[in-house]
Amino acid sequence: MKIPEFENIYGRPPRWIVAAPGRVNVIGEHTDYNDGFVLPMAIERYTIMAADISRSSPPRIFIHDTRAGDTAQIDLSKPVVKGNPRWSNYVRGVVAGFQNRGVRIPPLDISLVSTVPLGGGLSSSAALEVSAATLLEAVTGTKMEPVEKALLCQKAEHEFAGVPCGIMDQFVSVMGQKNNLLLLDCRSRRTELVSMNDPSVVLLVVNTNVKHDLGSGEYAQRRAQCETAAKILGVSSLRDASADALERTRSKMDLSVFHRARHVIGEIERTLHTAEGIRNSNWPTVGQLMYASHYSLRDDYEVSCKELDAVVEICESIGNEGGVYGCRMTGGGFGGSCVALVKADAVDAITTKVATDYKVKTAIEATLFSSRPAAGATVIQG
Ligand code: GLA
Numbered sequence: 001m002k003i004p005e006f007e008n009i010y011g012r013p014p015r016w017i018v019a020a021p022g023r024v025n026v027i028g029e030h031t032d033y034n035d036g037f038v039l040p041m042a043i044e045r046y047t048i049m050a051a052d053i054s055r056s057s058p059p060r061i062f063i064h065d066t067r068a069g070d071t072a073q074i075d076l077s078k079p080v081v082k083g084n085p086r087w088s089n090y091v092r093g094v095v096a097g098f099q100n101r102g103v104r105i106p107p108l109d110i111s112l113v114s115t116v117p118l119g120g121g122l123s124s125s126a127a128l129e130v131s132a133a134t135l136l137e138a139v140t141g142t143k144m145e146p147v148e149k150a151l152l153c154q155k156a157e158h159e160f161a162g163v164p165c166g167i168m169d170q171f172v173s174v175m176g177q178k179n180n181l182l183l184l185d186c187r188s189r190r191t192e193l194v195s196m197n198d199p200s201v202v203l204l205v206v207n208t209n210v211k212h213d214l215g216s217g218e219y220a221q222r223r224a225q226c227e228t229a230a231k232i233l234g235v236s237s238l239r240d241a242s243a244d245a246l247e248r249t250r251s252k253m254d255l256s257v258f259h260r261a262r263h264v265i266g267e268i269e270r271t272l273h274t275a276e277g278i279r280n281s282n283w284p285t286v287g288q289l290m291y292a293s294h295y296s297l298r299d300d301y302e303v304s305c306k307e308l309d310a311v312v313e314i315c316e317s318i319g320n321e322g323g324v325y326g327c328r329m330t331g332g333g334f335g336g337s338c339v340a341l342v343k344a345d346a347v348d349a350i351t352t353k354v355a356t357d358y359k360v361k362t363a364i365e366a367t368l369f370s371s372r373p374a375a376g377a378t379v380i381q382g
Contacts, residue, residue, distance in 0.1 A: 003017060003048070003050040003111060003113070005050070005064070005066045005111045005113060006050040006051075006052075006109075006111040009064050009109075009111055010052065010109045010111070012052065013052075014050035014051055014052050014111070014381070014382075015051065015052045015053065015381075015382050016049075016050065016051045016052070016135060016138050016139060016379070016381060016382030017048065017049070017050045017051075017379075017380040017381040017382065018048070018049050018131055018134040018135045018138060018377065018378065018379050018380060018382075019046040019047065019048045019049075019131065019134075019377065019378055019380055020046065020047050020126075020127045020128075020129075020130035020131035020134055020173050020174075020376070020377035021042035021043055021044070021045060021046050021047075021116070021127060021173055021176060021374050021375070021376065021377070022042070022043050022045045022046070022047075022116035022117075022120075022122040022123045022124060022126070022127045022173070023040045023041065023042050023043060023122065023123045023126065023168075023169055023172045023173060023176065024040065024041060024043050024122060024203065024205055024330050024331075024337070024339050024371070025038060025039065025040040025168065025330045025331060025339070026039045026040060026041060026181055026203065026274065026278075026290075026330075026339060026341075027039050027267070027270055027271050027274045027289060027290060027293050027328070028040070028168075028267060028268070028270075028271035028274075029267060029293060029297055029301075029303075029328075029329070029330070029331070029333075030222060030226075030263065030264060030267070030297070030301055030303070030332075031166075031186070031264055031267050031268050031271065032165075032166025032167055032168040032184075032186045033164070033165070033166035033186075033223050033226070034186075034226050034230075034237050034238040034239055034264045034268070035186055035187035035236075035237035035238070035239035035240075036186055036187075036238070036239050036264065036267070036268035036271065037183060037184065037185055037186065037268055037271040037272055037275075038166075038168045038182075038183075038184050038186060038271065039181050039182070039183050039184075039194065039271050039274055039275055039278075040168055040169075040172040040176075040181065040182055040184075041172065041176060041180070041181045041182065041196070041203075041371075041373035041374070042172055042173060042176025042177075042182075042373065042374040042375065042376050043116075043122065043205070043371040043373075043374055044371045044372065044374045045114075045115045045116045045117075045122065045127075045371070046114065046115055046116065046127065046131075047112065047113075047114040047115075047116055047124070047127035047128050047130075047131040048112070048113050048114065048131065048380075049110050049111070049112050049131045049132065049134075049135045050110065050111045051108050051109060051110040051111075051135055051139065052108070052109050053106050053107065053108060053109075053139075054107045054108055054109040055107065056107040057107075058075060058076070058077040059075075059076040059077055059106070059107040060073050060074055060075050060076055060077075060107055061073070061074040061076060061091075061095065061105070061107065061108045061110060062108070062109050062110065063088065063091060063110040063111075063112055064110070064111045064112065065085075065087065065112045066111060066112065066113050067112075067113065067114055067118075068085070068087065070085055072084070072085055072087075072088035072091070074088065074091065074092055074095055076095075076105055076107060079096065079099060080092050080095045080096040080099060081096075082160055087128065089156075089160040089161050090125050090128040090129045090132070090156060090157065090160065090161060091128065091129075091132045092156075092160050093129065093153075093155065093156025093157065093159055093160030093161065094129050094132040094133050094136065094152065094153060094156045095132070095136070096156070096159075096160070097133070097152040097153075097155060097156055098133075098136050098140070098142070098152075101142075103136070103140050103142050104140065105136060105139070105140060106139065106140075108139065110135070112128075112131075114127065114128070117207055117337075117367065118211075119211035119212055119335070119336065120207045120209075120211075120212075120336055120337050120367075121207075121212050121329075121330055121331030121332060121333070121335065121336020121337040122205070122207070122330075122331065122336070122337055123169040123172075123173060123331070125157060125161065125163075125169070126153065126157070126169035126170045126172075126173045127173055129153035129156050129157060129170060129173075130149070130150075130153050130170060130173040130174055130376075130377045131377065133149050133152060133153055133377075134149075134377045134378070134379060137149070138379050138382050139382075146171075146174050146175050147171075147189055149174055150167060150170040150171045150173075150174045150175070151167070151170070153170040153173075153174075154166075154167055154170045157170075163219060163220075164219070164220050164223055165219070165332075166186060167184070167186055167189070168184065168186070171184055171189075171191070172184070172376065173376060173377060174376050174377055175191055175376050176373065176374060176375060176376035177193055177373070177375060177376065178372070178373060178374060178375045179195060179196060179197050179372065179373050180193040180194060180195050180196065180373050181193070181194040181195075181196050181275075181278065181373055182194075183271075183275045187237070187239055192275075194275050194278050194279060195278075195279075196278055196373055198281050198283075199344060200283075200343060200344055200345075201283055201325070201341060201342065201343060201344055202342055202343075202344045202347055202370045202372070203339055203340070203341060203342075203370060203371060204339070204340045204341075204342050204347060204350065204351065204354075204368060204369075204370045205330075205337050205338075205339055205368065205369055205370070205371060206311045206327075206337060206338045206339075206340060206354055206358070206366050206367075206368050207336070207337045207366060207367040207368070208305075208307040208308055208310075208311060208335060208336065208337065208338070208358075208362075208364065208366055209364055209365060209366060209367060210305060210307045210308075210335035210336070210364065211335050211336075212331070212332055212333065212334045212335035212336040218303070218334060219332055222260060222301065222303065225256065225257050225260040225261075226238055226260055226261065226264060228253070228254075228257050229241070229246075229253060229257050229258070229260060229261035229264075230261075232249055232252050232253050232257070233245055233246065233249055233261070238261055238264045238265060238268075239268065241261065241265055242265065243262070243265050243266070246258070246261050246262060246265060256302075259299075259300040259301070259302070260300065260301060262296075262300050263296045263297065263300035263301040264301075266292075266296055266300075267293060267296060270289045270292060270293055273285075273289055274286055274289045274290070277289065283325045283341060284320065284325055286325060286326060286341055287320070287324070287325025287326025287327075287341050288326060289326065290325075290326030290327060290328040290339075290340075290341060291312070291316070291326050291327065291328065293328045294308075294312050294327065294328035294329055294338075297328070297329055297333060298329075301333075303329075303332065303333030303334060304329050304333055304334075305333070305334055305335055306362070307335065307358075307362050307364065308329040308333070308335070308336070308338055310358060310361045310362055311327065311329075311338040311340075311354065311358060311366070312327045312328065312329070312338060314353070314354050314357045314358060314361070315327035315338075315340050315354065317357075318350060318353060318354075322346065322349075322350065322353075323342050323343035323345070323346025323347075323349070323350055324340055324341070324342050324343075324346075324350060325340075325341040325342065325343075326340065326341045327339070327340035327341070340354075342370075347370055351368045351370075354366065354368060355368055
């Protein structure tokens, strides 16, 4: 693979090239930090890092981000701390994770390119973290278990980006497999591949181009509300709560806390049913579960927004007859993307219709693309 950016910037070819994908979550939203199940897949959109050892003194990592057109420098002569530009914190956090394990990192020149849309709810941050971790593994000869690597990346996001995210994004960016969804039990951290090979359907991603920002505090607030609900229910996480038990404690909690818990408990069940539906290629059922997930995220969890709702409404109006089985917001919410399950032979017509109607409703241009389930992070060279 040729990375012209690296050669243009540094005047020599890179020694290592690695790639880590973004993800789309088919179902299981805001369940990961409740010890529940999620069902994401890696997408054919990648963050790619090309690198070579440098001679910089004092030792530092120099990263050129070709998309933003700016650069970051990470000083390796001391423990790595937060810094600027903001995106560099995802990499800084990963470097710190390696340093904490006693891994010696040599000075590096890096160029960074990405086709994962930023703020699109498709885990551009996890792709960046996992790409950095994959590169540091390759450069330093460190062999990390996939779970350990994903957790290191999650920690980077917690401590350097300030987002108390769950484990889904980093796990699927590390462990995604071609033609498979990843059913992840976020309590045991066990994964199961769910094959999605039927050529008659495809997942269509609709990026509303309304940027989402999980750092805004809403995400942390939802997480805290779930913990409150679990405490009132007397369980260690909402994974252990039933819908009946929740109904019985309804009067003991704030209405919003009740609603948050109702979403999580229902969503964990929907995720398992969806996995079953996919195994049986029961697309109408899977589609209905996706719509149900969206309504719950919109009404109970309150993480949707009018643009995401607009996409779902357009998909409903197209309906099964027009080739859309189901649609829902995907990722953290407050903007970002929807994912729709559509008939493969209708995908072009659906793409045009959704883009046109969305523009009419919101005056915003959406970006649409379909993706097969893709492979997780890989070393392409080196
Ligand atoms: C973000 C987080 C994930 C997960 C989703 C919501 O993508 O990074 O850990 O909580 O939101 O399902």
